[in-house]
Amino acid sequence: MTGPVIPIASESSGSDFTSDFIHPPHYLPPLSPIAVNNPVRVVNRLTMSLSAASSTLLRTCARQQLPTARAAVTSCQQTRGVADAKASFESPFATANERGSTLKIPNFSKYQSSKSPRSNQVFSYFMAGTMGLATAVGAKATVQDFLVNMSASADVLAQAKVEITLGAIPEGKNVIIKWRGKPVFIRHRTQDEINEARETKWESLRDPQSDDERVQKPEWLVMLGVCTHLGCVPIGEAGDYGGWFCPCHGSHYDISGRIRRGPAPLNLEVPAYQFPEEDTLVIG
Amino acid sequence: MAGISNVIYQHVSPALATTLFRRNAVYLTAIFAGAFAFELSFDTGSNKIWDSWNAGRQWKDIKPRYLVAAEEEDDD
């Protein structure tokens, strides 16, 4: 903290304001090198008085510093009474008394706020906080709009779901539809097939999954028609297990779409789907 | 007005100074909480104004007619 060596003229005396309040940065102007080497006093319009205790503390801190700085403090202490007495300042040099001299320091006291320093500071904090608040809202809206812009467009979303009427699929038949460019198998299973799928000892399979995990309604088996080995499309109602058979490398899937024999590592994938109505299936 | 400003100077300002602005963390938290609340209220308020400017013009204003009509068709 370089603040202490800058003496602050107390033009308004008798303020109850104490320095433990957080100051906005400009209330303690940064110490420039010039101010250290030359005893230059900076007088602010928005002055505030330090309490006697705290200013003594600051002065003792300053004494620990450079001798030049100490000299500056000393000189300021000694001229302080003068500054307190007169709001305006006249240079002791003779040239200041000439007409049009630039050395005459005008009196800024009429610009001084008549309110208490605390209410001024509360107002300043309130305004700065309000600006931060509005900026945060605007920034959030801007960022959000850009991020939303990156999400899927309406035409993509419109094609991301496929609706199928199930009434047209008879029991024991397969239907293949295209969904997001991939084939989807829909099998209307018979009761025998459901029983077979449920009674299989699934715990010992390569990718152990029970039939209940793979279907929402037992009579409707819905899964992606992409072999989990290398991506061929398996043939329906074929293979050694009454399910699907991949002609590329000979993977056999059962009537629940689980891998039973062949190179494929996983069961056929089940997409997200739902039955919004009794007779309707929506995939996606 | 003078009474209100007096109340602000004598009671609200010191209260704010000692509670909200004293610690920077509290101050920042208040700003962001305020931003959240302000966004909600600003959106609600501006939507209300917009809807009052465009009363009877938007889809939500004419939608009930056609929804009722569709349900009646279903009943038939």
Add this chain to the structure above:
Amino acid sequence: MLARSLLRGPNRAIARQSLGKSTRASSTAAGAEFASSPFYLTLTASLATAAAAGSAAWYYHLYGQEAFAMTPAEEGLHPTQYPWVHERFNKTFDHAALRRGFQVYREVCASCHSLTRVPWRSFVGVMHTVDEMKAMAEENEYDTEPNDQGEIEKRPGKLSDYIPAPYKNDEAARAANGGALPPDLSLIIKGRHGGCNYVFNLLTGYPDEPPAGASVAEGMNFNPYFPGTGIAMGRVLFDGVVEYEDGTPATTSQMAKDVVEFLNWSAEPEMDDRKKMGVKSIALLTGLFAISVWVKRYKWAPIKSRKVVYSPPIGPRR
């Protein structure tokens, strides 16, 4: 150059006498009396100004003017300006009018004009319910993707499909319309000078018979608002040509107004949201600007009113 060598000629002897001087210095010295007379100075300046202004005017005459292929009469009448409510900064489309305008498009315009950039789904929540649009889309047939045998079949339309065009391609459209291509209407309001006013005037501006002296080609119709005045499209909107479901009297101007507003929606479907967002952001940014002006003054006030006072040291304190 010519003038300078002429001036220089008689003075060459003088120039040779003094070796140190350049020929140029001697020539100006000799012509100084001639050039420095006020009359000649004024004359030279006037001539130079006249030459500069003349050449600029000549250049503008040659290249500066805009070239018009058509006379103002052929350009078409300027459309009348109408106070469209939906063009105000704080007004949305009148969605009941959009619904009527879409009915006019379906029943009148769609027999020749396509609307290929508008999908069925975009009407949902704007002027129709989901069920209405699903039913409307299913009335149309679309090609499927190739099946197992590689053949393309037909399927009923879905919400994600786009409105089908009345003709298979531009050539078929031209063949059916005497060589004129009915333009796609998706962006017609943005794509025509005059926008809503032009289309409204075009639709309602057909006179009962062409004015005396106007030449109308075979198979063409006269419309003063169409550039060139000869338009292949005939008048299509007559009182009562559609029957509005909400009971609005279907006059020619009512239908034209509704279909123009609908076509403006198809060109700018985002307009409602855009205007709302604009109003909101202007409101917020105005407040932010006001506060930032205050903050600027707050930050600069102590800097501008700072006094720097020199007080000499009174002596070391040792």
